[in-house]
Amino acid sequence: MPEPPVAIDPADWVCPLPLRETKRIVLGHGGGGVLSEELIENLFLPAFGGASGPARDSALLDVEGGRVALTTDSYVVQPLFFPGGNIGDLAVNGTINDLACSGAQPVALTAGFILEEGLELEVLGTVAETMGKAAANAGVGIVTGDTKVVAKGGADQLFINTAGVGVVPAGVHIGPERARPGDHILVSGNLGEHGVAIMSVREGIDFGTVVTSDSAPLHRMVAAMLDAAGAAVHALRDPTRGGLVASVVEIARAATVGIELDIAKIPVPETVSSACSFLGLDPLQVANEGKMVAFVDPSHSEAVLEAMRSRPEGADAAFIGRVVAEHPGMVVGKTPFGTTQVIERQLGEQLPRIC
Amino acid sequence: MPEPPVAIDPADWVCPLPLRETKRIVLGHGGGGVLSEELIENLFLPAFGGASGPARDSALLDVEGGRVALTTDSYVVQPLFFPGGNIGDLAVNGTINDLACSGAQPVALTAGFILEEGLELEVLGTVAETMGKAAANAGVGIVTGDTKVVAKGGADQLFINTAGVGVVPAGVHIGPERARPGDHILVSGNLGEHGVAIMSVREGIDFGTVVTSDSAPLHRMVAAMLDAAGAAVHALRDPTRGGLVASVVEIARAATVGIELDIAKIPVPETVSSACSFLGLDPLQVANEGKMVAFVDPSHSEAVLEAMRSRPEGADAAFIGRVVAEHPGMVVGKTPFGTTQVIERQLGEQLPRIC
Numbered sequence: 236m237p238e239p240p241v242a243i244d245p246a247d248w249v250c251p252l253p254l255r256e257t258k259r260i261v262l263g264h265g266g267g268g269v270l271s272e273e274l275i276e277n278l279f280l281p282a283f284g285g286a287s288g289p290a291r292d293s294a295l296l297d298v299e300g301g302r303v304a305l306t307t308d309s310y311v312v313q314p315l316f317f318p319g320g321n322i323g324d325l326a327v328n329g330t331i332n333d334l335a336c337s338g339a340q341p342v343a344l345t346a347g348f349i350l351e352e353g354l355e356l357e358v359l360g361t362v363a364e365t366m367g368k369a370a371a372n373a374g375v376g377i378v379t380g381d382t383k384v385v386a387k388g389g390a391d392q393l394f395i396n397t398a399g400v401g402v403v404p405a406g407v408h409i410g411p412e413r414a415r416p417g418d419h420i421l422v423s424g425n426l427g428e429h430g431v432a433i434m435s436v437r438e439g440i441d442f443g444t445v446v447t448s449d450s451a452p453l454h455r456m457v458a459a460m461l462d463a464a465g466a467a468v469h470a471l472r473d474p475t476r477g478g479l480v481a482s483v484v485e486i487a488r489a490a491t492v493g494i495e496l497d498i499a500k501i502p503v504p505e506t507v508s509s510a511c512s513f514l515g516l517d518p519l520q521v522a523n524e525g526k527m528v529a530f531v532d533p534s535h536s537e538a539v540l541e542a543m544r545s546r547p548e549g550a551d552a553a554f555i556g557r558v559v560a561e562h563p564g565m566v567v568g569k570t571p572f573g574t575t576q577v578i579e580r581q582l583g584e585q586l587p588r589i590c
Numbered sequence: 591m592p593e594p595p596v597a598i599d600p601a602d603w604v605c606p607l608p609l610r611e612t613k614r615i616v617l618g619h620g621g622g623g624v625l626s627e628e629l630i631e632n633l634f635l636p637a638f639g640g641a642s643g644p645a646r647d648s649a650l651l652d653v654e655g656g657r658v659a660l661t662t663d664s665y666v667v668q669p670l671f672f673p674g675g676n677i678g679d680l681a682v683n684g685t686i687n688d689l690a691c692s693g694a695q696p697v698a699l700t701a702g703f704i705l706e707e708g709l710e711l712e713v714l715g716t717v718a719e720t721m722g723k724a725a726a727n728a729g730v731g732i733v734t735g736d737t738k739v740v741a742k743g744g745a746d747q748l749f750i751n752t753a754g755v756g757v758v759p760a761g762v763h764i765g766p767e768r769a770r771p772g773d774h775i776l777v778s779g780n781l782g783e784h785g786v787a788i789m790s791v792r793e794g795i796d797f798g799t800v801v802t803s804d805s806a807p808l809h810r811m812v813a814a815m816l817d818a819a820g821a822a823v824h825a826l827r828d829p830t831r832g833g834l835v836a837s838v839v840e841i842a843r844a845a846t847v848g849i850e851l852d853i854a855k856i857p858v859p860e861t862v863s864s865a866c867s868f869l870g871l872d873p874l875q876v877a878n879e880g881k882m883v884a885f886v887d888p889s890h891s892e893a894v895l896e897a898m899r900s901r902p903e904g905a906d907a908a909f910i911g912r913v914v915a916e917h918p919g920m921v922v923g924k925t926p927f928g929t930t931q932v933i934e935r936q937l938g939e940q941l942p943r944i945c
Contacts, residue, residue, distance in 0.1 A: 383666045389745070
């Protein structure tokens with residue numbers, strides 16, 4: 236008796252046909268033709284919650300006259316998915332937080348994708364949905380985008396660039412050069428969680444407890460801080476790549492002031508510090524994706540701390556140091572033994588592809 | 591007699607020391623530490639003509655109240671250098687032209703770099719200088735940026751994302767949905783040059799004459815067109831990926847109108863058409879990087895043609911067709927024999943990594 240014909244699952248069909256039933260990205264998804272349009276209409280627009288509307292090369296925003304903040308960041312994090320988030324919410328929150336560092340309230344984001352041929356559409360779909368949810372959660376629209384596809388091996392899965400436009404409210408003047416001697420230095424919560432979350436997945440290390448990324452949008456907390464203290468907030472910085480140390484060194488240099496950190500007061504969770512000592516990392520140089528460092532006139536530092544703590548994303552806010560007139564451009568740390576040490580930035584990379 | 595010691599050329603030294611004398615990108619250039627700062631201060635800022643100023647996460651722009659246009663594009667072109675330009679001026683001009691399609695005058699650009707470990711700093715420096723010159727030539731600032739580095743093999747040399755912010759002058763209302771039956775369709779010059787320039791280098795094909803990319807900023811020509819015709823300019827499109835055909839099909843669909851192209855009137859240089867017939871490409875679907883397609887009320891089409899031709903980038907502007915009420919969403923071409931044919935977009939990719 237002859238064997239019955241073997242049924243072929245359509246999902247196993249491969250190029251060249253049927254391209255449209257593919258479950259993976261093909262070069263044509265970046266070609267500006269029908270496949271590009273289908274990707275936008277069937278994947279990106281539903282994920283971003285956008286009405287299709289006329290296809291435009293740029294989005295139009297209504298902006299009141301005033302200062303507009305503009306920022307950009309590319310995201311190349313590996314792995315794409317990690318405890319507490321994925322590259323999608325990172326790309327939304329990170330760019331919102333760059334705007335928030337200028338005291339700007341975010342108005343709109345762009346999304347530029349570079350995709351590797353062969354990427355599973357399901358992965359892209361999940362990332363896009365996460366971006367859409369993160370943007371909706373932050374009250375910001377993803378208003379325009381772009382997709383390029385490179386041949387297999389020409390990129391590593393999926394890179395995202397987001398640029399952000401925000402508006403700086405009248406009377407707000409925040410900048411790294413405005414920190415001044417006497418300012419109190421506040422941090423909005425526990426440090427090191429994002430970097431350790433990435434490393435634990437990447438290295439397959441189990442630290443007993445899962446450390447999750449702190450990825451979160453901070454513009455509402457910043458608005459609360461500005462409501463509480465206005466012009467007494469001098470400088471803000473989100474300690475991402477290079478961690479707390481890179482942020483405070485940059486401010487010390489931009490404002491030509493010295494900085495004294497009180498090491499014992501810097502909030503580093505036990506899980507983070509044990510993971511860091513295992514991996515040989517300095518938790519003060521590990522990336523965060525949902526924290527803000529604030530330089531505030533001492534007259535208002537209590538009010539700003541309260542404003543931070545009034546928001547869930549700032550619940551663990553703490554005072555961690557002072558700006559001083561001595562040793563301009565230099566950061567020193569007071570150890571628990573009463574001694575001081577100079578704190579310097581790393582030369583290069585502690586943790587590659589952390590964001 | 592013992593041999594004399596062999597002198598080692600410092601340029602041949604490799605990691606881990608001395609990192610700072612490296613002639614190539616290392617992971618640390620993306621780490622947010624000292625190397626990142628040195629790359630910004632010594633390479634990007636001089637190239638972009640920016641005073642260093644305080645390091646900020648976002649740039650602040652003064653924008654008059656009104657409509658702000660926002661766009662983004664990633665550039666992954668291979669090879670990085672080609673006749674008529676490189677990825678740098680492409681990334682500047684392409685994003686300016688996306689703004690110009692909204693009738694916006696560009697105000698500022700962002701620049702996000704994804705670099706492959708091992709990329710020669712000289713290559714990056716040349717590209718950045720080209721970007722700086724292209725931006726200066728267009729009268730636009732590159733105001734903020736970001737650099738990520740991925741390990742060798744994680745990306746193909748160098749990808750650039752540029753986002754652009756522009757301002758739409760009061761009274762200007764341009765959009766793909768505004769094309770209407772009767773409109774004349776104009777194109778600002780010869781088609782197909784960019785795509786053929788890329789392909790000739792990539793494939794190592796000598797077509798006798800060198801075809802150079804048409805990469806150019808078009809916002810000044812658009813300003814001249816708007817001065818000449820105001821609200822009679824209904825829609826604009828830069829025919830990049832997918833070429834002229836993708837642009838007109840998108841307008842036909844967005845405005846629910848039919849389009850009739852007069853094939854014999856479409857300016858395609860002899861060099862482009864012979865290269866395309868050799869390569870099996872349709873010149874009307876090949877990318878351009880310095881051309882604009884305009885949909886204009888017939889009462890003002892002569893004035894707009896004159897305005898285009900008054901600028902060097904529009905010297906070869908031509909009338910190429912009409913918008914009709916029939917066959918909405920569909921584009922047909924009148925052949926030189928008087929017959930008509932339906933013109934459809936490609937499904938996917940004719941020429942990957944063209945921009």
